[in-house]
Amino acid sequence: MEExxxxxxxxxxxxxxxxxxxxxxxxxxxxxxxIAFVCMVLGFMLAVxxxxxxxxxxxxxxxxxxxxxxRLLETEKxxxxxxxxxxxxxxxxSEGPSNDYQRMKGGFTALAGPGVIVTLDxxxxxxxxxxxxxxxxxxxxxxxxxxxxxxxxGAEAVSxxxxxxxxxxxIRCAGPTLSVNNVRSAPPYKIHAIGDPESLEKSIKMRGxxxxxxxxxxxxxxxxxxxxxxxxxxxxxxxxKYAKAIEALSDEKEGSR
Numbered sequence: 001m002e003e004x005x006x007x008x009x010x011x012x013x014x015x016x017x018x019x020x021x022x023x024x025x026x027x028x029x030x031x032x033x034x035i036a037f038v039c040m041v042l043g044f045m046l047a048v049x050x051x052x053x054x055x056x057x058x059x060x061x062x063x064x065x066x067x068x069x070x071r072l073l074e075t076e077k078x079x080x081x082x083x084x085x086x087x088x089x090x091x092x093x094s095e096g097p098s099n100d101y102q103r104m105k106g107g108f109t110a111l112a113g114p115g116v117i118v119t120l121d122x123x124x125x126x127x128x129x130x131x132x133x134x135x136x137x138x139x140x141x142x143x144x145x146x147x148x149x150x151x152x153x154g155a156e157a158v159s160x161x162x163x164x165x166x167x168x169x170x171i172r173c174a175g176p177t178l179s180v181n182n183v184r185s186a187p188p189y190k191i192h193a194i195g196d197p198e199s200l201e202k203s204i205k206m207r208g209x210x211x212x213x214x215x216x217x218x219x220x221x222x223x224x225x226x227x228x229x230x231x232x233x234x235x236x237x238x239x240x241k242y243a244k245a246i247e248a249l250s251d252e253k254e255g256s257r
Contacts, residue, residue, distance in 0.1 A: 107166040107234040111157045115229035116200040118146060121188040123218030135217050138187055140171045140178055142219065145210045146191060147171070153203035155193040157231040161185040164234040181236055188220075197225035 103109045120143070123136035147158060147165065158165045163180040170179070177184045193200055204211050204223050214221050 107164045110233040111194055112230045113194040114197050114227050115194040116197055117224050117226055118191040119188050119222045121220040125218040138219060140173045143171050149203040149210050150193045150200055153199045155195040157194045159192045159231045160189055162232055164232055166234050192229050192231050194229050194231055201225055
């Protein structure tokens with residue numbers, strides 16, 4: 001009896017183990033296929049995502065290249081425009097005396113406008129014994145003082161006996177006469193100045209000014225305001241032997257390197 005029970009029990013255990021083993025093997029095989037399938041799906045998804053990312057990167061890169069190319073083209077156009085503008089500016093500046101305004105400033109153009117006419121003449125008084133007769137004559141420094149006062153008062157153009165004064169004009173004594181622009185002139189000296197008549201007249205006639213000083217020695221001086229004063233153009237040659245434009249000097253230095 002006990003042996004029969006033992007045999008049945010052992011048979012049941014063996015049968016249960018066999019069934020459990022078959023069930024585990026089936027589930028294990030099914031699990032492996034499930035895991036493999038999931039891995040395949042994940043791999044496919046990763047591949048698709050990687051491809052999409054690469055395509056997106058290529059698209060963005062191409063778009064960036066096109067954007068940079070457009071900006072480069074616009075920059076080149078702006079550069080060309082600025083270079084053309086710079087060339088026009090240099091051409092206008094290089095015209096020099098051919099430019100109307102520069103010719104006016106340089107004294108190469110005859111001008112007319114309101115202003116004053118100042119007339120100076122030697123003293124009519126005779127020198128006393130022992131006095132220097134030159135004290136009663138007009139000298140270069142007398143004319144220079146009158147010219148300086150007129151220019152300080154805003155004179156835009158000045159001439160002496162038909163000689164236009166420029167930045168290189170000289171006024172100096174030449175015996176009993178004066179030399180202006182290397183042209184001798186004898187008294188009376190007529191100074192034509194264009195500017196505000198009131199201001200120009202006051203600059204000469206102010207108390208203690210140049211008129212009072214000249215009258216001490218009997219020098220004759222007369223100031224007349226005019227609505228129309230003519231100043232001729234400078235007739236001499238404008239040339240520079242030693243002076244050069246700084247830009248030209250820079251170009252020469254660059255060329256010598």
